[in-house]
Amino acid sequence: GAGVSQSPSNKVTEKGKDVELRCDPISGHTALYWYRQSLGQGLEFLIYFQGNSAPDKSGLPSDRFSAERTGGSVSTLTIQRTQQEDSAVYLCASSRGLLNTEAFFGQGTRLTVV
Amino acid sequence: QKEVEQNSGPLSVPEGAIASLNCTYSDRGSQSFFWYRQYSGKSPELIMFIYSNGDKEDGRFTAQLNKASQYVSLLIRDSQPSDSATYLCASPIYNQGGKLIFGQGTELSVKP
Secondary structure, three states: OOOOEEEOOEEEEOOOOOEEEEEEOOOOOOEEEEEEEOOOOOOEEEEEEEOOOOOEOOOOOOOOEEEEEHHHOOEEEEEOOOOHHHOEEEEEEEEOOOOOOOOEEOOOEEEEEO | OOOEEEOOOOEEEEOOOOEEEEEEEOOOOOOOEEEEEEOOOOOOEEEEEEOOOEEEEEOOEEEEEEOOOOEEEEEEOOOOHHHOEEEEEEEEEHHHOOEEEEOOOEEEEEEO
16 A cells, blocks of 8 residues: 555453554565554654564563564554553554665554543 | 653744754664654654755755764744644664664644
8 A cells, every 4th residue: 555554543442352453564664663652642662573583572561462463564463451551542654674764654543441 | 861862842933933853862873863743643744854964954844963963953944833743853773673763752832
């Protein structure tokens, strides 16, 4: 597609349920990022995939969070046993993957845990 | 020290003035810097990037990079109310595999 696509746009879930968020990056982009943004806050780095390298998971806040990237393209962020503090906008971005190339963002998934 | 730091603001300027947004970074190996604009409720969008020391101009926007001082700035000339947004500075961190790190963002308000 022309841009980074995320689904769903909005997700309301009950506390304790698992959720999956999907990101479809720009075709040919080897780098993919997940960030989290709480209301009025900055971007919190979660995880970074670069080509076939092991992902940088250093930003994942707990072991309830995991992400995978299949075939070097689509990525899924999974949050298990959701908590109210997980409520935020989850943003995905992709880039060509070289050090000097810019990243483009999807429209985000707004997650609300009730 | 955070890898990329910005003053959170808010920065308020009158319409028509020059808005100056600043960013410092800690990794001397950083090669490139990006400025994103984020309107409330929207995703960040790239507005400028700079790789070389000096100034880079694009319309009303000028990015300035000083690698010796590890400082990058964004100037917005003839500020308009539509420029009111949060501006995010970002850089790939060389010693972390090129991971793109963002500053906390500076909120800009342009008053008519």
